Amino acid sequence: MNYQIIxxxxxxxLVCQQxxxxxxxxxxTEFVRTRTYYPQLGLIQLFDGEHLSLIDPTVIDDMSAFVGLLQDTSVLKxxxxxxxxxxxxxxxxxxxPYPMVDTQVMAAFLGHGLSTGFAALVDHYLGVELDKSESRTDWLARPLTAKQLDYAAADVHYLLPLYEKLLNEVTEAGWWQxxxxxxxxxxxxRVKTVNAEMAYLDVKGAWQLKPRELAVLKPLATWRYKEAVRRDLALNFVFKEADLLTVARLGLQNRQRMEQEGIDPRAIQRHATRIISIVKAAREIPAEEYPDKIERLMDMTGYKQKFKVLKDEVKHAAQASGLATEFIASKKQLNQVISWVWKKDRDPAKLPDAMQGxxxxxxxxxLNKLL
Incomplete structure (x- = not known):
């Protein structure tokens, strides 16, 4: 396995032109994402069938040639x-990268589990056992060892023959498109525009709060999201989600109460003044401006019965097609369909996964008819 380090x-x-x-x-790619909001890119592996390149983006000033390759519509990635x-x-x-295809997806159309790993597929299709011991390495550290580089190179070296085998089988089975x-x-x-003002809806457990408590959670969640982006820090490293809910539920407005409720002492030290001012301002909001109580689908009348009907239909489709039930429509995707009908009035601009492709x-x- 020959490769060059770029x-x-x-x-x-040169390698992008080739x-x-x-x-x-x-x-x-190899990246690190432990405490940061954004993943930190450490290495890019590129194999065109002849040249295998390990690109070091941490030292290259101008990556425009690689961007050109990502956007070249005549090359499938x-x-x-x-x-x-x-x-x-x-x-x-x-x-x-566009156009792009994922070999894990291709394998799912051939009856493999939805999240079958690369090593398992390489073993199954190519009879090669990959060493995955370097998967948790620090890809930002330099210099990278020969073992790390070999590990990274193998990921694209074996991807080519794997892709070719999967392509033949997927095409034969009629699932390529x-x-x-x-x-x-x-x-x-993967390209989501986060609305900072709606960040509170992504807080697990927010549905348990009353409108008055949500009025506190909403600005707190917005502040936490903006702080995470500004400092490139994972959300929970800014302020833990459970602590956010505690502050909102109890309307905590002083450090002593925060300490009594078990809020992370480091977070209190760093953010207490800001949080107290947010809570105080939120407590001044008039009741008519409170956010609506978050209504969960599963609490709506008739949900359980409808979900079962839809799930049974997906099972029939799975038996007829040979695809896994979860792959055709997961619980989340079935909920998307129900939500689309019950809450979004079948808005054509917001089609759920099951209603496209x-x-x-x-x-x-x-599924649409059954609803």
Whole structure:
């Protein structure tokens, strides 16, 4: 397995130009995300079938040649379990690889589990046992060891023959177009514009709060999100979610009460003054301006019966198609459909997953009728 380490812009220009002369390239990234809000890119692996390059983005000033490759619509990019890789590309370069297909998705159309790992598929299809001992390494540390580099290179070296085998089987089974649609759907979900003012809706347990308490949680969650982005710090490293709920529920307005309720002492030391001012301001909001109580689908009349009817329909589709029930429509995706009908009045601009692409004909239209 021969590879070259790319540390300069002129080297990058050359390997990206070579890659753009092919129809398909293999891509992977190595990144670190322990305390940060955004993933920190440490290495990019690129294989065009002939040249295997390990690109070091931490030392290259001009990555525009690589961005050009990501955006070159004549070159298909192949990744495995690409969700976080897409987030890395979007955060680092402001774009996603397109067109793109995910081999984990391709494998799911062939009856493999939805989250089958790369090593398991390489073992199954190629009879090669990969060493995954470096998966938790610090990819921002330098220099990288030979073992780390070999590990990173293997991820794209074996991705090519794996992709070719999967492509043959998926095409033969009639699912190739569906695999591309599903990969596009995955990509679209990774580019989310967060509305800071609505961040409170993503706080687990927010549904338990009364409107008066939500009026406190809402500005607190907005502050926490903005602080996380500003400092590039994971949300819970700014202020723990459970602590956020405690402050909102009890309307805590002094340090002593925060300490008594078990709020993280470091968070109190750093943020108490700001939080107290937010809580005080929120307590002044008139009742008519409180957010509505969060109504969960599962608490709505008739939900359990409807969910069971939809789930049974998906089971029929699974038996007929040979695809896994969870892959056709997970619990979350079935809830999307119910929410789309009950709360969004079947808004065509907000189609749930089941009402588009390959799922529409397989099961979506039937689910819609059943509702």
């Amino acid at each position: 540390t300069e812009s002129n080297q990058l220009d 890659a753009r002369e092919t129809d398909v390239v293999m891509l992977d 192949v990744l495995h379990a690409c969700g976080e890789d897409l987030e890395v590309f979007h955060n680092s370069f402001g774009c996603l 569906a695999a591309q649609q599903e990969s596009d759907l995955l990509a679209s979900k 390959w799922r529409l004909e397989l099961v979506g239209e039937k």
